[in-house]
Amino acid sequence: MDIKQVKQLIEEKKYVKLKEELEDIHEVNISEILKLLDSKEALLIYRLLSKDIAAEVFSYLDPDDQEKLINGFTDVEIKDLIEELYWDDMIDLIEEMPASIVKKILKNSNAENRKLINHFLNYPEDSAGSLMTIEYISLYPEMTVKESLDYIRSVGNEKETIYTSYILDKGKKLLGTVSLKELILAEPNIKVKEIANEDVISVYTTDDQELIAEVFKKYDLITVPVIDKEGRMVGIITIDDIVDVIEEETTEDIQKMAAITPLEEKYLDIGPIEMAKKRIPWLAILMISASLTSAVISRYESILAQMTVLSSFMPLLSGTSGNAGSQVSALIIRGLSLGNIKLKDLYKVIWNEFRTSIIIGIVLAIINFFRLYYLEIALVGNPEKFRISLLVSISLMFTIIMSKIVGGILPIAVKSIKLDPALMASPLLTTIIDVMSLIVYFNLVHFFFNI
Amino acid sequence: MDIKQVKQLIEEKKYVKLKEELEDIHEVNISEILKLLDSKEALLIYRLLSKDIAAEVFSYLDPDDQEKLINGFTDVEIKDLIEELYWDDMIDLIEEMPASIVKKILKNSNAENRKLINHFLNYPEDSAGSLMTIEYISLYPEMTVKESLDYIRSVGNEKETIYTSYILDKGKKLLGTVSLKELILAEPNIKVKEIANEDVISVYTTDDQELIAEVFKKYDLITVPVIDKEGRMVGIITIDDIVDVIEEETTEDIQKMAAITPLEEKYLDIGPIEMAKKRIPWLAILMISASLTSAVISRYESILAQMTVLSSFMPLLSGTSGNAGSQVSALIIRGLSLGNIKLKDLYKVIWNEFRTSIIIGIVLAIINFFRLYYLEIALVGNPEKFRISLLVSISLMFTIIMSKIVGGILPIAVKSIKLDPALMASPLLTTIIDVMSLIVYFNLVHFFFNI
Numbered sequence: 001m002d003i004k005q006v007k008q009l010i011e012e013k014k015y016v017k018l019k020e021e022l023e024d025i026h027e028v029n030i031s032e033i034l035k036l037l038d039s040k041e042a043l044l045i046y047r048l049l050s051k052d053i054a055a056e057v058f059s060y061l062d063p064d065d066q067e068k069l070i071n072g073f074t075d076v077e078i079k080d081l082i083e084e085l086y087w088d089d090m091i092d093l094i095e096e097m098p099a100s101i102v103k104k105i106l107k108n109s110n111a112e113n114r115k116l117i118n119h120f121l122n123y124p125e126d127s128a129g130s131l132m133t134i135e136y137i138s139l140y141p142e143m144t145v146k147e148s149l150d151y152i153r154s155v156g157n158e159k160e161t162i163y164t165s166y167i168l169d170k171g172k173k174l175l176g177t178v179s180l181k182e183l184i185l186a187e188p189n190i191k192v193k194e195i196a197n198e199d200v201i202s203v204y205t206t207d208d209q210e211l212i213a214e215v216f217k218k219y220d221l222i223t224v225p226v227i228d229k230e231g232r233m234v235g236i237i238t239i240d241d242i243v244d245v246i247e248e249e250t251t252e253d254i255q256k257m258a259a260i261t262p263l264e265e266k267y268l269d270i271g272p273i274e275m276a277k278k279r280i281p282w283l284a285i286l287m288i289s290a291s292l293t294s295a296v297i298s299r300y301e302s303i304l305a306q307m308t309v310l311s312s313f314m315p316l317l318s319g320t321s322g323n324a325g326s327q328v329s330a331l332i333i334r335g336l337s338l339g340n341i342k343l344k345d346l347y348k349v350i351w352n353e354f355r356t357s358i359i360i361g362i363v364l365a366i367i368n369f370f371r372l373y374y375l376e377i378a379l380v381g382n383p384e385k386f387r388i389s390l391l392v393s394i395s396l397m398f399t400i401i402m403s404k405i406v407g408g409i410l411p412i413a414v415k416s417i418k419l420d421p422a423l424m425a426s427p428l429l430t431t432i433i434d435v436m437s438l439i440v441y442f443n444l445v446h447f448f449f450n451i
Numbered sequence: 452m453d454i455k456q457v458k459q460l461i462e463e464k465k466y467v468k469l470k471e472e473l474e475d476i477h478e479v480n481i482s483e484i485l486k487l488l489d490s491k492e493a494l495l496i497y498r499l500l501s502k503d504i505a506a507e508v509f510s511y512l513d514p515d516d517q518e519k520l521i522n523g524f525t526d527v528e529i530k531d532l533i534e535e536l537y538w539d540d541m542i543d544l545i546e547e548m549p550a551s552i553v554k555k556i557l558k559n560s561n562a563e564n565r566k567l568i569n570h571f572l573n574y575p576e577d578s579a580g581s582l583m584t585i586e587y588i589s590l591y592p593e594m595t596v597k598e599s600l601d602y603i604r605s606v607g608n609e610k611e612t613i614y615t616s617y618i619l620d621k622g623k624k625l626l627g628t629v630s631l632k633e634l635i636l637a638e639p640n641i642k643v644k645e646i647a648n649e650d651v652i653s654v655y656t657t658d659d660q661e662l663i664a665e666v667f668k669k670y671d672l673i674t675v676p677v678i679d680k681e682g683r684m685v686g687i688i689t690i691d692d693i694v695d696v697i698e699e700e701t702t703e704d705i706q707k708m709a710a711i712t713p714l715e716e717k718y719l720d721i722g723p724i725e726m727a728k729k730r731i732p733w734l735a736i737l738m739i740s741a742s743l744t745s746a747v748i749s750r751y752e753s754i755l756a757q758m759t760v761l762s763s764f765m766p767l768l769s770g771t772s773g774n775a776g777s778q779v780s781a782l783i784i785r786g787l788s789l790g791n792i793k794l795k796d797l798y799k800v801i802w803n804e805f806r807t808s809i810i811i812g813i814v815l816a817i818i819n820f821f822r823l824y825y826l827e828i829a830l831v832g833n834p835e836k837f838r839i840s841l842l843v844s845i846s847l848m849f850t851i852i853m854s855k856i857v858g859g860i861l862p863i864a865v866k867s868i869k870l871d872p873a874l875m876a877s878p879l880l881t882t883i884i885d886v887m888s889l890i891v892y893f894n895l896v897h898f899f900f901n902i
Contacts, residue, residue, distance in 0.1 A: 026650055028670050153635055162632050163614050180631060181613050184604055199477055217698075219479050220691040222673065239690055240671040243697065247668075250701045251785055257705075258781030259774055266791045267782050268799060272806035279778050279807070280814055287771045287815060287847075288822060294763040298829030301759050308755050311762040312745040315885055318766055320738045323710055323881070327730050330709030334702055335718045348719060355723035356730070363731055364738060371739060378749030396738075430774070434766055 001025055003036045010041055019048040027053060031060035039068045047077075055084030063096035064269075070101055078108045086160050088133035088241065091120045095130075128212055129205035131245070132226045132235030137165040141175055141193035145186045152180070160238060164223055167196050172232035174225055176200060202227050205234060209245045214339065216242045253337055256422035257330065259286065289431040293318075296435055300442040306451050312378045313392045314438065316368075321399035321437045324360065325429050328353055328407030333421045336411060343416050349408040357404035361397035369393040384449075391448045398444075399437040406432055452476055454487045461492055470499040478504060482511035485520070494523045506535030514547035515720075521552055529559045537611050539584035539692065542571050546581075579663055580656035582696070583677045583686030588616040592626055592644035596637045603631070611689060615674055618647050623683035625676055627651060653678050656685060660696045665790060667693045704788055707873035708781065710737065740882040744769075747886055751893040757902050763829045764843045765889065767819075772850035772888045775811065776880050779804055779858030784872045787862060794867050800859040808855035812848035820844040835900075842899045849895075850888040857883055 009018040034042045123129025139148050156162045167175045176196030202225045226235045252262040259282035335341030372389035379385045411421035460469040485493045574580025590599050607613045618626045627647030653676045677686045703713040710733035786792030823840035830836045862872035
């Protein structure tokens, strides 16, 4: 069923057929169709769907499309929607919508829910509290397996997952978990506390989403219970939300490594002024710090004045060593964020890079020497061709070695003083390497030619 | 329970207490303890564990530690292990172990399993076939809900998940799925085919893991069935393996963007020669392509000879425009790999970058002009200070605009000819921008000073 067929059925007013066809496809695909329709048509389609499917389709829409739709909702439709939406999707919705719509939603919630919504809105962004949902199954320790299964049958339809049940005491303290698998395989008359897993991995409402993602990955979890600071269980987080977190965090790291303040929306949804604001700060800092390089060059201006040809090789040196350094820093930053590399590995990293960089430095210096000596246009007919080729290649070797070691140290150093390696290391690295490679180059020129 | 306590209990030979303590902690944490022990102690601990826990602990170990352990195994222990391991973990194990151990494993498998193992080893690396496991629950369409639940109870312990059952016909064709939730909530006497979901999302054995990860994310799946080219269901893939795939793919992208051939192991596990091999190719290509920049500079050598000070600003220009361009290319590469940006968005990207880059270009040019005019050491006392500051700033504005547009176009262009944007775009971009910014600069010099 594609958008063309949908439009045609709408035009021909074949609503019964349209409803039937829509019920055959996945909610995600219905949401994709809604995105392509104008708000009037989208609303028409939405109203054809049964309440629970409609709410699920709604939860797959982007905030923009949600807003488009919700603007046309009656109070009854809003009430139905918030009844059907899972709690975490509803909190997301309230966080994204403009004030007028939030007001409409709150007006249609009961007093208890309004209080709870306000409570959830107070959890810090990116914390467990803001990710969790409250639709989980709780059991008492004294319930039998049969009672538990009966209870799960009676409430299962409203819960986000029924595959893990949480055993709580009267004070909502989490005593253990029991999986549906264990319940199904167990004797009906024993008490759930007897088959409970007491060694439960849990997180706190205030834990950061990056940490929670680590916990999911480490223990291969599907859900995790969330505990508040009084020790009461208040919700669960499910893996589908964590997959989004992992992607979001990596996207942020990539943006920071490219010297961009992380974007809050998708690339295509951001206007040029907003976009410029995210990019100018680091570009300006990098540009201004480049004044260090021009200071270095101007200090050696007399050398360049005597042998202008030497300036031809500055971009080669700073470019190659910049690339060499950022190869390392990218590996280290990613390793630090995945937890494969720790602060204590600093000396291992330095030792690794020292050995690796010597190999790379020598290989590239040799390639470069032959390229310069036999192929470089700038050196054709130059009587000093041999010495210049040698000089540039030796400079290259030293700068590669230094860049690789600095590229290894910098992210770890930045992290050890509690700053963000992705944000700080890449931009700083470029400047440091530029300055360093020019100083090495000019000092070697001085040594080779005594000027 | 930490490593110190474990070592002490081993030393005091308090094995019963050790066993009790170990059974109280999570399998992941037991595996962490094993990693820190030598192979003799690790084997001792492993033998204290019950078979199923031991196999789970084993599956959390790195290949190195698995090898360390398995070398000490008796044939009986190997048999027990392969009986308890899930199929996907066993295939991973066989793929990672040296030939001598693989032989040992195959010797201890029955003929049927040996055949199946060989079949699985033939699936391409990173395909659905290599990720899937065969421990899923299949039902026949004519079974009742009660029969299905009884069957699930009888085999559930050996299956990786019991939360989705797959309804197959006699020819193993997938007719639909039914979740344990639906089975539990349904009338015991109706047939499963009546409550089956027939609109099943599935993947093919040959599908690439990146595509499968997309499917999981799009439909918020926990498991997906895998179909072979004859249309028969052959296995399932679970979300925990997909989380690993997502991370692996992103790590590869980051490595490629940093001009490194993707590493197959963790940073700290790779020796310097192997590491150098992964880094030299792109560094050499970039270095050689830098000969283009020296060719450009040498063409304008006479200009530099007349005004040496102009060479001071070359790194500033190429550095800033390089950063400006890679800001864009990083965003586009990530957007392409997440599917937020498509090939057809090329003109939107160009239009976005055109507007954004004009804002950024003007802002940075203004900042740069004042910095040069008032603060630049290289220009102190220079009679042409005003004109040079203006010239450099205008060059900067143009090169930023060009770099941003090229940075937007290049990854999309590379992708449209079916090459990998992460691999090709970043390295190419640097060279293009370097050459471009120098040509703009020298042409403006010519225009301003008529030299």
